[in-house]
Amino acid sequence: MENKILRIENLNAYYGDNHVLKNINMEIYEKKITAVMGPSGCGKTTFIRCINRLHELTPNAKVEGKIFLRGKNIYEMHPVVVRQKIGMVFQRPNPFPTMSIYDNVIAGYKLNGIKLTREERDKIVKESLEKVGLWDEVKNFLFKRGTFLSGGQQQRLCIARAVAMNPEILLLDEPTSALDPIATRRIEELIVKLKETVTILLVTHNIAQAGRVSDYTAFFYMGEIIEFGTTEKMFTVPENKKTEEYLTGKFG
Amino acid sequence: MKKLRGRIFLDRVFFFTIVALSTITIAPLFLILFHIIKNGISAINWDFFFSLPKPTGEEGGGIANAIVGSAIIVGIATLLLVPLGVFTGVYLSENRETKLSNVVRTLTEILQSTPSIVMGIIGYIWLVRTMGTFSALAGGIALGIMMLPIIVRTTEEVLNLIPEDMKEASYALGVPYHRTILKVVLPAGFNGITSGILLGISRIAGETAPLLFTSFGNQFMNLNILKPMSAIPLVIFVYSSSPYPDWWRMAWGASFILVIFVLILNILGRLLGTRWKTRF
Amino acid sequence: MRILENKLKLLKEELTDLVASVRKTINDSMEALKNRDENLCKRIIEGDDEIDFKSIDLERKVLQIIATQHPQAEDLRIVSSILFINIDLERMADHCVDIAEETLTIVDKPHLKPLIDLPRMKDTCIEMLDGAIESFLNKDVDLAMKIIEKDDILDKLNWQIFRELLTYMMEDPRNIRRANALILISQHYERIGDHITNICERTIYIVEGKMLKTNPHQPRY
Numbered sequence: 001m002e003n004k005i006l007r008i009e010n011l012n013a014y015y016g017d018n019h020v021l022k023n024i025n026m027e028i029y030e031k032k033i034t035a036v037m038g039p040s041g042c043g044k045t046t047f048i049r050c051i052n053r054l055h056e057l058t059p060n061a062k063v064e065g066k067i068f069l070r071g072k073n074i075y076e077m078h079p080v081v082v083r084q085k086i087g088m089v090f091q092r093p094n095p096f097p098t099m100s101i102y103d104n105v106i107a108g109y110k111l112n113g114i115k116l117t118r119e120e121r122d123k124i125v126k127e128s129l130e131k132v133g134l135w136d137e138v139k140n141f142l143f144k145r146g147t148f149l150s151g152g153q154q155q156r157l158c159i160a161r162a163v164a165m166n167p168e169i170l171l172l173d174e175p176t177s178a179l180d181p182i183a184t185r186r187i188e189e190l191i192v193k194l195k196e197t198v199t200i201l202l203v204t205h206n207i208a209q210a211g212r213v214s215d216y217t218a219f220f221y222m223g224e225i226i227e228f229g230t231t232e233k234m235f236t237v238p239e240n241k242k243t244e245e246y247l248t249g250k251f252g
Numbered sequence: 253m254k255k256l257r258g259r260i261f262l263d264r265v266f267f268f269t270i271v272a273l274s275t276i277t278i279a280p281l282f283l284i285l286f287h288i289i290k291n292g293i294s295a296i297n298w299d300f301f302f303s304l305p306k307p308t309g310e311e312g313g314g315i316a317n318a319i320v321g322s323a324i325i326v327g328i329a330t331l332l333l334v335p336l337g338v339f340t341g342v343y344l345s346e347n348r349e350t351k352l353s354n355v356v357r358t359l360t361e362i363l364q365s366t367p368s369i370v371m372g373i374i375g376y377i378w379l380v381r382t383m384g385t386f387s388a389l390a391g392g393i394a395l396g397i398m399m400l401p402i403i404v405r406t407t408e409e410v411l412n413l414i415p416e417d418m419k420e421a422s423y424a425l426g427v428p429y430h431r432t433i434l435k436v437v438l439p440a441g442f443n444g445i446t447s448g449i450l451l452g453i454s455r456i457a458g459e460t461a462p463l464l465f466t467s468f469g470n471q472f473m474n475l476n477i478l479k480p481m482s483a484i485p486l487v488i489f490v491y492s493s494s495p496y497p498d499w500w501r502m503a504w505g506a507s508f509i510l511v512i513f514v515l516i517l518n519i520l521g522r523l524l525g526t527r528w529k530t531r532f
Numbered sequence: 533m534r535i536l537e538n539k540l541k542l543l544k545e546e547l548t549d550l551v552a553s554v555r556k557t558i559n560d561s562m563e564a565l566k567n568r569d570e571n572l573c574k575r576i577i578e579g580d581d582e583i584d585f586k587s588i589d590l591e592r593k594v595l596q597i598i599a600t601q602h603p604q605a606e607d608l609r610i611v612s613s614i615l616f617i618n619i620d621l622e623r624m625a626d627h628c629v630d631i632a633e634e635t636l637t638i639v640d641k642p643h644l645k646p647l648i649d650l651p652r653m654k655d656t657c658i659e660m661l662d663g664a665i666e667s668f669l670n671k672d673v674d675l676a677m678k679i680i681e682k683d684d685i686l687d688k689l690n691w692q693i694f695r696e697l698l699t700y701m702m703e704d705p706r707n708i709r710r711a712n713a714l715i716l717i718s719q720h721y722e723r724i725g726d727h728i729t730n731i732c733e734r735t736i737y738i739v740e741g742k743m744l745k746t747n748p749h750q751p752r753y
Binding site: 052054057080081082083084087088090092094096097098107108110111112113158161162165 | 415424425428431435440
């Protein structure tokens with residue numbers, strides 16, 4: 001029986017007067033990969049930024065509705081707590097340039113002033129880097145700056161940084177759109193491996209990627225959720241005509 | 253064919269004119285440096301750095317008190333006004349469009365174009381009269397206020413160049429705003445901000461007018477910031493307008509030290525600045 | 533493991549499961565005929581529904597893999613071949629249903645003659661099916677070619693049974709009913725063999741990229 005870890009209820013989001021997300025109702029299954037796809041401007045990025053409460057930091061941004069994480073409304077929790085439970089990886093790799101690889105991985109702890117012993121720190125760094133397949137590649141120069149790595153490695157470092165905090169949910173905002181095909185494939189395989197330990201929400205404008213990687217897919221269009229279901233079904237027998245048109249490339 | 257040759261000739265003339273004019277522009281700088289070095293180098297000796305001025309008319313002595321004084325006054329300016337300037341710069345960078353930030357920006361620019369002598373007079377009225385005495389503290393504050401616009405502007409520009417990505421990465425880890433600024437944004441801009449501070453210091457190190465009205469000068473070594481203190485620009489001013497050739501020599505020496513100091517700070521500041529720029 | 537590799541592995545397992553069902557049905561069909569077992573015949577006919585469901589399910593899974601993973605080159609040939617093999621397997625099961633229906637028409641009367649060649653045909657079919665699937669899973673072209681040659685045996689046995697039963701029919705008109713049924717059953721086993729050779733042709737296609745069309749015992753590229 002698949003557990004539902006996140007329930008989104010009547011979510012509406014605004015940038016000033018612009019009604020960007022219209023009455024979104026959705027549930028996310030635990031330890032599965034849910035892809036959110038749709039043409040540019042459909043609201044998919046705004047959607048995940050509402051889930052880790054990053055959206056409200058933009059000036060003139062407004063959010064209405066409820067999002068329940070394991071039954072608790074995240075809008076009634078302190079945003080800092082929410083963001084420690086729901087991690088995010090961004091479109092362009094953005095390791096902290098003033099920190100070494102080691103420090104980047106435990107940045108979430110260091111910057112929050114969470115005290116750890118030397119052993120605990122080493123353990124977290126090693127495990128996180130192993131989870132993303134970087135450990136062997138960087139173990140001999142953990143104290144070099146993160147910005148010397150290739151694009152794909154930097155992105156994996158950012159994933160390690162997010163994963164080190166042991167979040168319940170990992171939000172990925174078009175994580176491979178800035179990378180070459182081989183780096184993209186490695187990260188896709190990594191995402192599939194990661195779902196064993198963390199629920200994943202993946203925003204992508206690449207339909208093929210959504211198909212390859214995800215268990216469930218949500219199709220957004222003009223701020224509304226048009227269809228949601230298992231990827232295998234949606235890609236072979238979509239229920240909604242708009243979904244069919246998007247998949248067959250008639251628009252977007 | 254004739255037209256073409258004419259054009260090529262014009263090109264050459266134009267080119268040489270530009271080179272000549274540029275040389276003429278740089279020439280004064282080199283002449284000044286040359287002059288200062290030529291006249292000042294003879295005054296430089298161990299005594300010059302480490303002894304106090306001799307009473308009027310006597311030969312010898314040094315400007316140890318001025319060197320120490322300049323260091324203290326510039327130190328006060330830095331300690332008091334740099335944190336203020338950096339945080340103002342942070343505020344302006346974080347709030348680009350608000351009414352308050354626009355007002356602050358305009359006022360900062362006005363502050364920058366205020367003549368240094370006006371600064372001196374204001375310093376006299378606000379600080380010297382209130383405290384009842386000339387003091388190094390007043391001098392430091394006056395100089396600091398002159399340095400403030402540079403710090404604010406450099407900090408704001410440096411922080412504006414930091415990609416929004418980096419702050420969002422920090423927020424996404426659950427790091428609150430104040431820690432993000434202190435531990436992520438400022439360290440990222442560290443080189444650029446330091447470069448701005450060094451340039452600011454080099455700018456005020458040689459300011460004389462404000463000090464005339466605030467710090468005033470002192471024949472003796474004084475470490476009490478609530479009392480008048482000597483400084484290198486003051487020494488240059490006083491000695492060069494005196495009738496003693498020995499003092500003129502020392503004025504050249506002081507000028508020499510000052511110019512070297514400002515030059516070094518300037519070069520360091522720019523070096524740090526370019527190293528920082530390649531970071532992202 | 534690559535995402536696609538994983539999914540292909542699961543797909544092949546489903547295929548093997550379908551093959552096991554069809555194999556059992558072939559064996560059952562001969563059991564029902566030998567033992568004149570009316571109930572087994574009925575079970576074979578009803579059991580075909582289950583095989584049809586499995587077959588439809590397999591097709592659906594193949595389409596999902598094509599839609600979501602975009603297999604290329606050899607992977608694409610494997611996946612598309614599974615679609616064709618699926619059809620052949622389903623047809624083979626249908627032939628078994630036909631055999632059971634023919635059996636039902638003569639189940640009340642004793643056997644015309646001891647069954648020797650028909651069981652041999654069935655055994656050859658089973659051997660061929662096992663070999664065909666093994667060659668598919670291991671991409672073994674040599675084995676595939678051997679299995680294709682074995683189809684000869686089925687053709688010859690079919691012809692032999694026909695000639696023998698012809699004499700029975702000419703001898704006594706009361707034999708015609710049973711003889712005819714046996715001739716038809718023999719033809720069904722021969723068709724089953726043809727379907728199995730199709731599976732072997734798919735294996736060769738996967739490995740060599742060329743379709744081998746075997747028509748009356750003459751390989752032609």
